[in-house]
Amino acid sequence: xxxxxxxxxxxxxxxxxxxxxxxxxxxxxxxxxxxxxxxxxxxxxxxxxxxxxxxxxxxxxxxxxxxxxxxxxxxxxxxxxxxxxxxxxxxxxxxxxxxxxxxxxxxxxxxxxxxxxxxxxxxxxxxxxxxxxxxxxxxxxxxxx
Numbered sequence: 001x002x003x004x005x006x007x008x009x010x011x012x013x014x015x016x017x018x019x020x021x022x023x024x025x026x027x028x029x030x031x032x033x034x035x036x037x038x039x040x041x042x043x044x045x046x047x048x049x050x051x052x053x054x055x056x057x058x059x060x061x062x063x064x065x066x067x068x069x070x071x072x073x074x075x076x077x078x079x080x081x082x083x084x085x086x087x088x089x090x091x092x093x094x095x096x097x098x099x100x101x102x103x104x105x106x107x108x109x110x111x112x113x114x115x116x117x118x119x120x121x122x123x124x125x126x127x128x129x130x131x132x133x134x135x136x137x138x139x140x141x142x143x144x145x
Contacts, residue, residue, distance in 0.1 A: 001113050001114060001115050001116060001135070001136060002113065002114050002115075002116060002122065002132040002133075002134070002135055003111060003112075003113055003131035003132070003133055003135075003136065004111060004112050004113075004114060004122075004125050004126075004131060004132050004133065005014070005109065005110075005111045005129070005130065005131060005133045006100055006103075006104075006110040006111065006129055006130055007129060007130065007131045008100070008128060008129015009129065011100050011101045011103075011104035011105070012097045012100060012101055012128075013097075013101060014097070014098050014101045014102070015093070015094040015097040015098060015101075015112070016053060016055075016094040016095050016097065016098035017040055018055075019054060019055055019094070019098060020053065020054055020055070020056060021051065021052070021053055022047050022052040022053060022054050022061075022064060022066070023047065023065060026047065026052075026054065026061060027044055027116070028137050029060070029061035029071075030046070030047060030052070030064060030079075031043075031044065032059060033062075033063075033064060033073070033081055033083060034046075034081060036083065036084070037081035037082065037083070037084070038081075039078070039079050039080055039081040040077060040078065040079070040113065042079055043136050046068065046078075047066065047080060048064075049066070049067065049068045049069075049078075050066055050068055050070075050075075050078075051066055051067050051099075052064060052065070052066030052069025052079065053065060053066065053095055053098060053099075053104065054095075054108045055086075055095070057086065061081045061083075062082065062085075062086040062091065063078040063081065063082040063083065063091035063092060063095060064079055064080075064081060064095065065077060065078070065079055065081075065092065065095035065096055065098075065099055066078060066099070067099065067103075068070040070108070070145075073108055073109050074108070074109050074111055075106075075108040075109065075110055075111070076110075076111055076112060076113070077096060077099045077100070077103075077111070077112045078112065078113075080092050080095065080112070080121070082129060086110055087106050087121040091123075092124060093124060093127075093128065095126055096112075096124075096125070097126065097128060097144065100128070100129070110130075111130075111133075112125065112130065114115050116135065
């Protein structure tokens with residue numbers, strides 16, 4: 001996977017002022033969206049790790065992104081995903097820009113992880129101002145049966 005770090009200079013304005021903060025009442029929908037889109041590790045308590053925002057179609061969560069790991073000045077943007085029926089409408093771009101803006105205003109340096117094979121996401125993140133800094137091997141372990 002690539003670790004991409006924000007190098008976009010002046011942070012963009014909040015491009016998702018209409019995105020709704022996600023909380024405990026949104027966990028089930030967030031888990032379903034993550035299971036469908038597979039944005040990386042996402043568990044029942046992931047929304048507690050930082051600020052998460054989403055877009056809804058009526059009462060259905062259709063896109064989300066938020067914050068996860070942090071170390072010193074670095075703050076990870078994570079869980080970026082959009083329901084396949086709603087892709088191509090700029091939700092991921094706007095949510096990611098919102099998080100970059102919020103983090104930069106707090107003096108944090110945004111970064112994110114993306115699978116090397118996810119060329120569409122890499123292209124989006126590069127357009128936003130992220131640059132690949134490291135490539136590492138990721139292994140996902142799970143119990144069988």
